[in-house]
Amino acid sequence: MTTKIYIVEDHPLMRNMLHEVIDKMPGATVCGAAATAEEALDELDDVEADLALIDVSLPQMSGNELLEILRERHPMLCCLVLSGHKESNYVEQAIAAGAWGYVLKGDPRELQEAIEAVLAGKRFVSRQLRTGK
């Protein structure tokens, strides 16, 4: 069974690259992508996504706000936050808003690991954040 992943990332280059990386992951495919939270909310009603990969820093509505809305509208949707911020408060806020995992940008292996963990119903936080290194 193929896991359908929806990408919410404002930077076009990064969005395209995530698309490419995920498409190369075995058993995973990108079912859609949006540059803003508003756009994502519109599309997610129509797209049956298994997992939403959400950048926490979005231009208008933030990633956390999107998470809170998705928790109400799509409670079965797994949400994984993708972020460049290493500060613990970002992690705490994201988890509190409904994220199942928090993965740092940059390491595609860890991204794959995070996607798999979240889809398996486990919490995931980047190793760097857990160990502090």
Added chain:
Amino acid sequence: MGPTDRRSVWGDTLRRFPASRYTVAIVATALAVALRMVLNPVLGDGRVIYTTLFATLLVVGWYAGLGPALVSLALGAVAAIFFILPPEFSWAVATPFNIAGLFVYLIFGAACAAFGHTMQQARRQAEANAQLARDRQQQLEEEAAERRCILESLRESNERLQQVLDELQATYDQSPIGMLQLDTNLRYVRVNQTMAAMNGIPEAEHKGKTVYEVVPDLAANIERAFRKVIKTGKPVLNVEISGETIADPGVRRTWIESWFPLRDTSGKVIGLNVVAQDITARKRAEEELLRLNETLEERVVERTAALAQSEEQLRRVASVLTMAEQEERRRISQVLHDDLQQQLYAIQLKLDSARRDAEAGDMAMGLAGVAEAEQWLIEGIETTRRLTVDLSPPILKSEGLAHMLGWLVSQMKEMHDLDVALVADRPYRIQDEDMRVFLFQIVRELLFNVVKHAGAKHATITLREADARLVISVADDGRGFDVSQAARAAEAGGFGLFSVRERLGLFGGRMAIESAPGEGARVTVRVPMRLDEPLEATGAATKRVPVSKHEPLL
């Protein structure tokens, strides 16, 4: 020693030793008898028998006194009977004539003795009287000398007293303090020159006049004080009174006065001594000082308020600057995170993907990925370059403000698609780099406002010099705004134009805003500055820049 003195010595000796007086009498009598007997052949028997004895009696009576003279008289009578009267050397007396002669001798002899004695007493009395007269004369002379001394001392004392009185009078007259003496009817007895000058009436004309005639405006106060002195018998000191005098009509003067009771020898108050000092000048100075103090307090309040306002302005400026700095940091952070960081993440992912392709044997795909990553890397480098330029434009090193603004004009077009015209009649070289950069930032911020709020497509920057001030105006053709509402928003803590105004104030600059809804806006900045450069020969210069394809950073 003179004869008188010798006689005195003899007389004193004889008086001191009574026996010697009688010895003298006996010896003198014996000598007189012997002398008569010797002269007997010359004088004849029975004739002039008692001559020498009479002489002896006179001498003894003179020198030795009455007693020895009587002894001499008796011895002379006995010696005459025995040695001289016939029969000689017999106690018998030959004739009655001789007896009568003897009696006559005794009588005249006693008279001679008494005469001698009396003469001696008279002489002594005369000497004593003369001595008394001399003593008295000496005493009188001494008394006269003493009196002369006393008179001299008295005269000197009088002179000194007069001198002291003159000095006192001079002091009284010339004292800078006004002095006067009143009798119990409040009539002037005397005044000094100062008091006369105060009252405006000559010194001599005071005497006999009442205070109501001389200083009617002050008389009631003086009488009140006088009654108090009379009643209590004690001085009334340092009372301040005010009023007018003939000396200075129409001008209210102030004196500080003290009243002292004047008493006669029995202690009865017979008048009043008054000292008065004109303190009008001091009073005015005090009032002036008071006024100045009040003014000073007002000025202090004003200055304090101005200071508080300045402090508030400074605080707001500091706050604005801090916020501006934070905003700048946030903006830089955002640029780094949203742009450069994402590019780097993408490159990292691309390189990882390319490596996986290569590991899977798809070298062509791997190389294509690397090439793509390389292109993204070039864009990332361009991003850092733009960020660097934006943070500190190299154009700021240029001294010409017009040149700097020309670069800004091109940036505004490139980044924000805003057409900006620059009008400048000279390069406007500004040596002070801080001022230069400050003015550049001001114009940049005004243009940002145009971009963010005006919705304008065109703007114009004009540089000119007027009244030793550099005048920069930024005008746009945007939607405009209500200036009073904007001012209230600024007062409420808004930033933007307010921030510009506050920072301008630190350099002594001013900012004026002209705008109305739908009519665009013109912001004019005036900064004190003297420019020592000629006008450009071409006059106004206008520069327009092409639109850039790059994404704006700011």
